[in-house]
Amino acid sequence: MNERRLIVATFGLLVATITAYVAYRFIAAFTVSIFLYYSTRRFYNELGRFRLPKRIRAMLTISVLAVPLVLLLSYTIVLLAVEARAFIETYPVVDAVPDGIVWFDGINELPEPTIGGIIDAYQTGQLDVFIDFAAEHAAFVTSLVTGLLLNLLIIAVVTYYLLIDGSKFRSWLLRFDDDAIVREFFEAADEELEAVLFGNLLNVIVISIIAIFVFTAYNAVVPTAVEVPYPSLAGALTGIASLIPVVGMKIVYLPLAGIASLPIALGGDLALFGYIVGFLVLAAVVVDTIPDLVLRPYLSGKRTHVGLLMLAYIFGPIVFGFYGLFFAPMILVLGLTFADTALPRLLGAEPTPEPTPNTQTRLDEFRSERRPSGRSWRATLRRGVDRRADDDGTQPSRQS
Secondary structure, three states: OHHHHHHHHHHHHHHHHHHHHHHHHOHHHHHHHHHHHHHHHHHHHHHHHHOOOHHHHHHHHHHHHHHHHHHHHHHHHHHHHHHHHHHHHHOOOOOOOOOOOHHHOOHHHOOOOOHHHHHHHHHHOOOHHHHHHHHHOHHHHHHHHHHHHHHHHHHHHHHHHHHHHHHHHHHHHHOOOOOOHHHHHHHHHHHHHHHHHHHHHHHHHHHHHHHHHHHHHHHHHOOHHHOOOOHHHHHHHHHHHOOOOOOOOHHHHHHHHHHHHHHHHHHOOHHHHHHHHHHHHHHHHHHHHHHHHHHOOOOOOOOOOHHHHHHHHHHHHHHHOOOHHHHHHHHHHHHHHHHHHHHHHHOOOOOOOOOOOOOOOOHHHOOOOOOOOOOOHHHHHHHHHHHHHHHHOOOOOOOO
């Protein structure tokens, strides 16, 4: 019997090792999948009111999240190409570039950002430099594109099945429950992770709305020469950039200020720089500082300290890389929840009893050393019943 258990244990250890290795190789994709699961689970559950099947709800949830993001990034790339072409045609910025840098050869004749324009540029040889670069680094480009597509596929599949079968996985974990410690820990951790990670998604939405409003209002009152290009797109990108620790939204509104000031610097009208300074003040105070101070306490969890959460966002990408932006807060939440729920029980502490509701009638209400004149114990009992009825919102039945 012991030999059979040893064989089964060895096989289980081997499978667990292989699974852990695969999870480590794709830990970034799995981390993003868990973040997306907790960020969109409330929306997935709300779709249940329409009596939709689980698979349809999961596909709608992922589509609502993924499709706008892809369209936003594609639109951003197209706009950058269009604006770069217009800027190069307006200002001779490549005159000072040395002739030995072949990347800038023919840059003053950038093709139209359309399918026809790209085909014409290919036929006339304007894209030969880029084609030669891609051919020389074909292995690197192929590996980069393949890895990106593979990780996107893993994220979509894992998020899809977490939304559908997350409850089954939770039930499987609770099979190993011991004295309700596992159940208490997983319920508390599940609630805290949803509060923290869903708060990130709400923060992105709120920051995007505020940034779009501020950038649009700024363009409405300033001269045309210092307007922010594409305020709606810039506001949406500012909200997404709020996920990045330390730098955050600055990677959006600082380049915006630089783009808006380039025509001023090239045109020589330095008096308009005051509007650029005003834009930076608005972005730093109204978009960056005030929402962070006001929203951060409300969008954090119940057990997770706001300061510790900010440190997790700061040190996570430094220690783990890009996925540390999501991985470090998860580890922090799990650690704090374990220390708050499971660790005291494991060390022998008794669970804290639930407080007694104030609506219950206590024994001392039925007895008194000196009863008031004209009031019997039945009147005292009736007063307790009336109080409970008022708290419950019901009307007690009165008998004569």
